Amino acid sequence: MERISRLKELILQKNIDAAVISDPYNVRYLCGFSGGEGYLYISDKRQCMLVDSRYTLWAESECKNTQVITVQGNYYDIIGEFLKEDNVNTAALEGSHLTYNEFRTFKESLPVRNIISVSDEFDNLRAVKDEYEISMIARAETIGDEAFDYILGVLKPGMTEKEVAIELEMYMRNHGAESLSFPVIAASGANSASPHAVPSDKKLEYGDFLTMDFGCVYNGYCSDMTRTVVIGKANREQKKIYEIVLLAQNTALKKLRAGMTGAQADMIARDIITGAGYGNNFGHGLGHSVGLYIHESPRLSRLEDKVLKEGMTVTVEPGIYIEGMFGVRIEDVAVIKEDGILNLTHSDKKLIEL
Numbered sequence: 061m062e063r064i065s066r067l068k069e070l071i072l073q074k075n076i077d078a079a080v081i082s083d084p085y086n087v088r089y090l091c092g093f094s095g096g097e098g099y100l101y102i103s104d105k106r107q108c109m110l111v112d113s114r115y116t117l118w119a120e121s122e123c124k125n126t127q128v129i130t131v132q133g134n135y136y137d138i139i140g141e142f143l144k145e146d147n148v149n150t151a152a153l154e155g156s157h158l159t160y161n162e163f164r165t166f167k168e169s170l171p172v173r174n175i176i177s178v179s180d181e182f183d184n185l186r187a188v189k190d191e192y193e194i195s196m197i198a199r200a201e202t203i204g205d206e207a208f209d210y211i212l213g214v215l216k217p218g219m220t221e222k223e224v225a226i227e228l229e230m231y232m233r234n235h236g237a238e239s240l241s242f243p244v245i246a247a248s249g250a251n252s253a254s255p256h257a258v259p260s261d262k263k264l265e266y267g268d269f270l271t272m273d274f275g276c277v278y279n280g281y282c283s284d285m286t287r288t289v290v291i292g293k294a295n296r297e298q299k300k301i302y303e304i305v306l307l308a309q310n311t312a313l314k315k316l317r318a319g320m321t322g323a324q325a326d327m328i329a330r331d332i333i334t335g336a337g338y339g340n341n342f343g344h345g346l347g348h349s350v351g352l353y354i355h356e357s358p359r360l361s362r363l364e365d366k367v368l369k370e371g372m373t374v375t376v377e378p379g380i381y382i383e384g385m386f387g388v389r390i391e392d393v394a395v396i397k398e399d400g401i402l403n404l405t406h407s408d409k410k411l412i413e414l
Contacts, residue, residue, distance in 0.1 A: 077148040078103035083157040085352040091126040093119045103146045136169035150174040188371040200283035201404040207231045208407045221246040221259035232276040241275030241282040241354045252387040266292035269386040282354045286391035289412040302411050305388045308332040308378040316401045322364025329378040338380045347375035372396040
């Protein structure tokens with residue numbers, strides 16, 4: 061109920077009479093329904109989850125403090141009835157989640173003078189995690205740690221990137237994960253120079269860097285971690301690049317704390333990589349927030365002016381990518397604290413040679 065109360069305070073501040081929540085992550089956060097389809101309607105007079113008959117029992121089992129209504133016709137008609145009965149002048153929709161056609165249909169169908177788009181403000185309600193949320197992210201991250209330990213005993217020359225990805229996915233699903241946070245990235249050799257490479261039929265070769273970026277979902281909450289290892293022995297250049305990335309990540313983890321902006325956090329690691337001569341090889345941001353969705357706000361990025369607060373949970377993942385050769389990325393998930401961070405990722409970060 062406290063989450064709904066915060067939403068009601070927000071819409072009251074913005075002179076909004078009713079909100080229609082369509083983003084499935086915001087729906088789950090506010091009322092508990094994890095089905096992914098339907099609309100959560102909230103005004104000062106009612107709070108109800110609108111679903112079709114496929115989801116009625118599901119919603120009733122999860123929505124403890126929210127009325128569940130099965131919609132027989134279309135959603136626009138019943139939402140329109142509620143707006144009339146509640147004397148709504150201004151209604152808010154989540155414009156960034158709706159398609160253009162959906163938003164236009166809402167505007168044309170609903171009997172309301174003002175229909176506005178409110179998106180970031182609703183998403184921001186999820187930015188600071190409570191103790192339960194952090195414990196769920198920690199458990200998901202632990203499954204990832206265990207998956208990394210497992211894969212180290214499986215990796216060998218001749219395996220394909222696809223096989224590595226499948227092994228990681230199967231381990232996580234078999235050890236408590238309900239799904240993946242995102243498709244597993246397993247990129248070796250020159251492919252590791254692409255931050256979001258798709259696992260291919262390329263076989264692991266002696267001397268390859270192998271970057272594995274993976275995460276799972278536990279009770280709705282995501283984990284995320286990246287480790288880069290060497291198949292065989294690392295050469296001098298590989299060791300050099302790896303140590304630069306590791307120094308950048310460890311320094312960022314040591315200096316991160318509440319009160320700094322996402323841009324300031326990003327610059328901690330970026331300054332080290334740039335000072336080593338590889339600034340042009342670190343193209344993405346330092347990290348992003350993690351929660352019910354894998355990429356939440358705020359981000360750790362050169363463009364992020366939002367201030368980090370205690371309880372925000374972020375990835376810290378600097379990288380160096382050299383086209384045609386290899387890439388290195390190391391990633392942990394950390395909880396922002398007033399005087400530092402709590403690292404939820406415990407896998408070894410020394411350069412592992414297999």
